[in-house]
Amino acid sequence: KKIAIFASGSGSNAQKIAEHFQDHPSITVSLILCNNPSAYCLTRAENLGIPSYVFDRPTFRDASKMMAVLQENEIDFIVLAGFLWLVPPYLVEAYPNRILNIHPALLPKFGGKGMYGMNVHQAVVEAQEKETGITIHYVNERYDEGATVFQATVAVESTDSPEQVAEKIHALEYAHFPAVIQQVVEEI
Numbered sequence: 001k002k003i004a005i006f007a008s009g010s011g012s013n014a015q016k017i018a019e020h021f022q023d024h025p026s027i028t029v030s031l032i033l034c035n036n037p038s039a040y041c042l043t044r045a046e047n048l049g050i051p052s053y054v055f056d057r058p059t060f061r062d063a064s065k066m067m068a069v070l071q072e073n074e075i076d077f078i079v080l081a082g083f084l085w086l087v088p089p090y091l092v093e094a095y096p097n098r099i100l101n102i103h104p105a106l107l108p109k110f111g112g113k114g115m116y117g118m119n120v121h122q123a124v125v126e127a128q129e130k131e132t133g134i135t136i137h138y139v140n141e142r143y144d145e146g147a148t149v150f151q152a153t154v155a156v157e158s159t160d161s162p163e164q165v166a167e168k169i170h171a172l173e174y175a176h177f178p179a180v181i182q183q184v185v186e187e188i
């Protein structure tokens with residue numbers, strides 16, 4: 001099975017996922033797609049020897065172009081790892097229950113547009129939440145409202161800064177996202 005990862009930024013999750021499957025007999029990360037030509041995830045792809053594809057908004061909206069890239073690479077499954085754009089209907093329809101996203105909070109709390117990167121951790125700290133966590137879910141047309149596959153929580157101390165919360169969240173992501181993807185992809 002071939003996985004494509006969509007990322008927009010640093011790509012630390014993409015790297016962890018690619019490394020996790022490096023010695024898997026039948027699952028591999030075959031392509032990393034990014035909507036930002038200067039994102040560090042492209043450097044990570046190069047270092048990992050994984051082909052990458054950079055696209056802009058018009059290209060992302062062009063179903064025939066994007067589907068050709070995914071089909072050329074024989075992609076069976078899509079993972080969004082820190083990807084900040086909404087997935088268009090053509091992609092959800094082409095990959096029904098075949099797109100997983102990770103959200104760095106306990107959906108439905110702190111979901112929706114704009115709740116990414118530090119913003120979400122800032123909001124958690126300002127709301128004086130006692131805990132936060134990650135949500136791994138299928139992507140459907142309503143984006144963050146796809147069925148939840150997995151959640152993990154971590155305590156938020158009253159003294160925690162958003163940066164400290166982000167650290168805790170990244171640790172949860174790295175610990176769980178690759179294994180959850182493996183479970184789901186092995187079942188398709």
Ligand code: GRF
Binds near residue numbers: 012102116169170173
């Ligand atoms: C992660 O915290 C992810 O949950 C969120 O954005 C961050 C991406 O980090 N959507 P990276 O690009 O994988 O390092």
